[in-house]
Amino acid sequence: MEDGNTEIQQSYNPKTLAKTLIVVVGPTAIGKTALAISLAQFYQTEIISADSRQFFKEMHIGTAKPSVEELAAAPHHFIDSHSVKTLFSTGDFEVQALQLMETLFKNHDRLIMVGGSGLYIDAICKGLDDLPEIDLNIREQLNQQFATEGIEPIKKQLEELDPAYYAKVDQANPQRMIRGLEVVLSTGKKLSSFLTASKKERPFNIIKIGLNTDRALLYERINHRVDLMMEAGLLSEVESLLPYKQYNALNTVGYSELFNYLDGKSDLESAVVLIKQNTRRFAKRQLTWFRRDEDTAWFEPNETNEIISYIQNKLKA
Structure with missing residues (x-):
């Protein structure tokens, strides 16, 4: 997480303006958590996670949840909030997150939302479509x-x-x-x-910040993160979750590959290579999703001061 916001921070003066949700998006391993914490500290506010895997309290290492120190640096919501045994849909998140935001906006003019799950971000910013009854x-x-x-x-x-x-x-x-x-x-x-319904009106303004960098550098960061996860005990975590492997929450990158290894369907080295490959593919799909939104302003992950300046100008507009 970056320091160096002192000069800008001294110029920040909260005003009684329309409530604003600042949304941080981007591919996995790009540095969204660090930026969200910097923004939460700058605006003296709280963070709402929109990462569809970090909701689940049984999944830690493989979901790259904020560390204990990061969680202590700013109040977080929707981290470890549900069990993998509980079906928690995008619609559930829309309802619960909007209820929470209504409460939080009573004490804060700004809130931070961060995550790489595009559908969950859209659920809050645009609203979900009314879908048909299913057989x-x-x-x-x-x-x-x-x-x-x-x-x-x-x-x-x-x-x-x-x-x-x-x-x-x-x-x-x-x-x-x-x-x-x-x-x-x-x-x-x-x-x-x-999925073509008109955007639902929200009682708050939205500013969207996207993080991205050179693809080769991003892929290097992803590969390094997977190595760190394995060193931190990802395999042991997956072993402990074997009784729950049938739940949909665990059919995801980093877990399914190691379940296959534990089932004897691959060797460990191949499983790790596949985790890296699937994570890189996932990052590519994330970028494709987020780039379609023309309202998102894109920055390098180390441009914290530039991002805050951009937000400040948007708030004044």
């Missing part, structure tokens, strides 16, 4: 198919039936893949066709 028998059939055959047949069918949704969905997340397929099989309409 629960189809959902059960797809869940059984996933349990017996894995995700590949579901991915293939979704790509054929709804290529637009397939192109932007997190393909490492079986729950979202199944969601897309169950909609088209239940209704005959593509889920992507329901």
Whole structure:
């Protein structure tokens, strides 16, 4: 986390203006947590996590949660808030986060939201679309198919039936893949066709900050982070979660590859290589998602002062 905000910090004077949510987005391993903490300290406010994996209290190392020191540096919400055994949907997050923000805005003019889960960010900034009723028998059939055959047949069918949704969905997340397929099989309409509703009005302003850097450097950071996770005991963490491996929350990068290793489907070295590869692919999809939003201003991760200056100018506008 950066220092060096003293000069700017002295010029900050909270005003009674419209409430503002400052959103920090970007690919995994880019430095979003450090920036969010710097902004929370600067604006003397609190952080709402919009990382769909950091909600779960059983998952620590593989989700790159903020450290104990980082959590102590600024108040955080939606970290370790749910169990992997609990179904916590994007819609649940929209409802709960908006309720929390209403409370927090009573004491703060600014709030910070940070995360790499684009759908969760959109749920707060734009609102979710009203989706159709699903045939629960189809959902059960797809869940059984996933349990017996894995995700590949579901991915293939979704790509054929709804290529637009397939192109932007997190393909490492079986729950979202199944969601897309169950909609088209239940209704005959593509889920992507329901994702075009107009943006919902929110009672606060939104400023979006994106972090990115040279792709080679980002991939180097990702590879290094995976090495650090393994050194920190990721394999032991995954072993401890074996009783819960059937839950959707654990069908994700960093966990599924090591479950396969523990099941004897690969050697450890290959599993680690695959974690790095899948994480790099995930980062690429994150950037594709966030770049489509023209309201996001992009910066290098070390440009903390420039980011604060940009936000200050936006607040004055």
